[in-house]
Amino acid sequence: MATRHPTAWMGEAYRDLVSKDFDWKLRTLQSASAPRCTVDGKKVIMLCSNNYLNLSTHPKLKAAATSVIEEFGVGSGSVRPIAGNMAIHEELERRVARFKRVEASLVYQTGFATNQGLIAQLADKGDIIISDELNHGSIIDGVRLTKAERGVYPHNDMAGLEKLLKESDGTYQKILVISDGVFSMDGDVAPVKEIVELCERFGAMSYIDDAHGEGVLGEGGRGAASHFHVEGRVTVEVGTFSKAFGVVGGYCAGGKDLRSYAYNKSRSWLLSGSHPPMVAAACIAAIDVLETEPQHVERLWENTRYFKEQMQSIGFDIGRSVTPITPAMCGESAKAVALSKALFAAGVFALPIVFPMVARDKARIRNIVTAGLSRADLDEALRAYEDAGRKVKVL
Numbered sequence: 001m002a003t004r005h006p007t008a009w010m011g012e013a014y015r016d017l018v019s020k021d022f023d024w025k026l027r028t029l030q031s032a033s034a035p036r037c038t039v040d041g042k043k044v045i046m047l048c049s050n051n052y053l054n055l056s057t058h059p060k061l062k063a064a065a066t067s068v069i070e071e072f073g074v075g076s077g078s079v080r081p082i083a084g085n086m087a088i089h090e091e092l093e094r095r096v097a098r099f100k101r102v103e104a105s106l107v108y109q110t111g112f113a114t115n116q117g118l119i120a121q122l123a124d125k126g127d128i129i130i131s132d133e134l135n136h137g138s139i140i141d142g143v144r145l146t147k148a149e150r151g152v153y154p155h156n157d158m159a160g161l162e163k164l165l166k167e168s169d170g171t172y173q174k175i176l177v178i179s180d181g182v183f184s185m186d187g188d189v190a191p192v193k194e195i196v197e198l199c200e201r202f203g204a205m206s207y208i209d210d211a212h213g214e215g216v217l218g219e220g221g222r223g224a225a226s227h228f229h230v231e232g233r234v235t236v237e238v239g240t241f242s243k244a245f246g247v248v249g250g251y252c253a254g255g256k257d258l259r260s261y262a263y264n265k266s267r268s269w270l271l272s273g274s275h276p277p278m279v280a281a282a283c284i285a286a287i288d289v290l291e292t293e294p295q296h297v298e299r300l301w302e303n304t305r306y307f308k309e310q311m312q313s314i315g316f317d318i319g320r321s322v323t324p325i326t327p328a329m330c331g332e333s334a335k336a337v338a339l340s341k342a343l344f345a346a347g348v349f350a351l352p353i354v355f356p357m358v359a360r361d362k363a364r365i366r367n368i369v370t371a372g373l374s375r376a377d378l379d380e381a382l383r384a385y386e387d388a389g390r391k392v393k394v395l
């Protein structure tokens with residue numbers, strides 16, 4: 001008999017996480033994700049979803065999803081390169097390209113699968129990938145799948161990027177520069193115009209993962225490239241349907257060659273089942289809504305401005321955020337955890353972000369303002385913040 005139990009290590013690893021308080025304590029929604037929802041049996045104001053425009057419950061998206069089920073069923077039956085490429089998938093890609101004002105797009109199952117499958121194919125031995133130090137984990141995983149050299153520049157530091165580009169010029173065959181558009185922990189924005197200009201100067205590819213910028217920044221929510229007036233000049237724009245678009249899925253957008261190359265090469269795309277037709281239908285409806293109902297993006301920014309101003313006047317430090325992602329900085333982890341608990345007791349759902357996700361002394365509550373919150377919802381949340389902030393001595 002073997003003395004080793006094959007899975008004993010799992011329980012040990014888990015208990016180690018618990019002892020350090022690094023384990024995820026999963027919350028359970030008993031309602032739709034909405035401005036007022038039910039979490040762990042309690043009615044709360046939602047302040048931590050990515051559902052920026054509240055499209056996940058928009059009547060047009062629900063109707064679009066239900067209307068295709070009768071005719072097309074609930075699954076696509078295959079991966080897209082074999083028998084799972086439906087007309088509705090291609091229609092969605094044409095709609096994304098039109099919305100983003102670029103030649104073409106390719107839809108993946110998720111934003112994560114987009115980064116993992118695509119970055120892995122954009123650089124190889126003899127090439128270099130240059131990343132912002134705070135890029136999203138799915139970008140890091142994509143980079144890890146390549147044999148390319150890696151360079152990392154300090155967060156949003158364009159002199160640092162330029163230095164790496166100068167050093168790489170002439171040394172590597174291809175240069176790929178990758179940055180988040182909006183950084184999800186701090187809510188700050190990458191200087192996309194400068195990144196694009198530097199890439200153009202050095203003949204490098206630019207890759208902007210705008211998961212938190214699509215539906216939020218730019219004209220009608222067209223994202224960071226629109227916000228910085230560089231539409232059509234970013235080599236690869238990546239977005240997700242799981243945040244402001246309210247559904248699920250990922251995409252890359254850019255030139256025709258990018259699309260053809262990407263679908264022939266990305267393993268996450270080639271080897272994984274395509275979206276159910278109802279998902280594609282709901283995503284198309286989300287683009288329809290963005291193109292015809294500008295009020296959602298407007299409301300999002302009205303709410304964002306109000307919440308940020310009020311949080312600051314109450315005395316909270318909201319860091320360097322310039323988007324609906326609004327941190328309430330707390331310092332040490334224990335304070336952020338205590339503040340979140342006190343907020344929940346007062347009917348506000350907002351989760352702490354602590355080490356190792358951010359530095360030890362940069363623990364915070366991360367709030368995400370959404371369009372569907374009423375002024376009364378925001379005022380109630382702000383009152384809870386003021387009381388709870390005093391109680392746990394963050395204020």
Ligand SMILES: *Cc1c(COP(=O)(O)O)cnc(C)c1O
Nearest residue numbers: 110111112136184211240242249
């Ligand atoms: C959320 C996020 C992703 C993952 O998108 P999914 O579609 O949810 O898989 C990728 N990149 C960034 C920057 C994100 O914030």
